[in-house]
Amino acid sequence: MKKDLGRINGKTQLIGLFATPIGHSLSPTMHNLAFKKLGLNYAYLAFEVGNEQLQDVVTGMRALNVRGFNVSMPNKMNILPYLDELADSAKFTGAVNTVVNENGTLIGHSTDGMGYVRNLKEHGIDITGKKMTLVGSGGAATPIAIQSALEGLGEISIFARNDAFFERAKENVRMINEDMKGSHCKANIFPLEDKEALRAEIASSDIFANGTGVGMKPLEGLSVIEDTSMLCPDLIVTDVVYNPVKSKLLEQAEEAGCQTINGLGMMLWQGAMAFEYWTGREMPVQYIKEQMFE
Secondary structure, three states: OOOOOOOOOOOOEEEEEEEOOOOOOOHHHHHHHHHHHHOOOEEEEEEEOOHHHHHHHHHHHHHHOOOEEEEOOOOOOOOHHHOOEEOHHHHHHOOOOEEEEEOOEEEEEOOHHHHHHHHHHHOOOOOEOOEEEEEOOOOOHHHHHHHHHHOOEOEEEEEEOOOHHHHHHHHHHHHHHHHOOOOOOEEEEEEOOOHHHHHHHHHOOOEEEEOOOOOOOOOOOOOOOOOHHHOOOOOEEEEOOOOOOOOHHHHHHHHOOOEEEOOHHHHHHHHHHHHHHHHOOOOOHHHHHHHHOO
């Protein structure tokens, strides 16, 4: 019998991704490349799953005894009630993007914030003492805010829509200002509808971050910045969106002379941390960069 009859067999361990929309995701390619490179008997598959199906899907994953899964927009907060335990990273952020099955116990982790900060470091950016203006208070923005504060950010101004998301943002601000021992970050909150406040906060910031899905399919061509005169050349502009690689926001920022950073690096580094949780091995990050991004 031939030795190589394909990687998938009766012992293959399944990792899933639950999100919608899902077709743009690079995570299956990234993880499967890493599994193959290291000779690990795992397979990573993406599934179109929204909030309505989430509970049933988690129940199914538990019954199938899968090794773990990722969750992305719009499921990062709604998945919390269906898990058994939360790691400290997820308790702080109130959001989960990585789930590990430890002998039948589903444990939620948050690697997004760590991935975001690591990506900034890879671009030579030290956030210590800096000021950030962040748009968003959902499952991607919240970990960015919390982790940045933990890692030395001096001040953060969070802008959120004046609806249920605003209440989440208020809680994030309260947590940073009152609960996070060892953090000296000052947090502020504003409604996203207050454009003059947005202009003023960006003007005094070192970093502007989009932590929403605006600019990602099917919202490509849209931007959280309507008036590009808010952007100045000494501003660093980051976006969690990585497909398209250059979002409308980053196009605007480039035209304004800003340094821009898309969401590819954040996706890579948060994925590397999840990979290690599932497999106990370090992801071959340099190999993945060469294969996918260079």
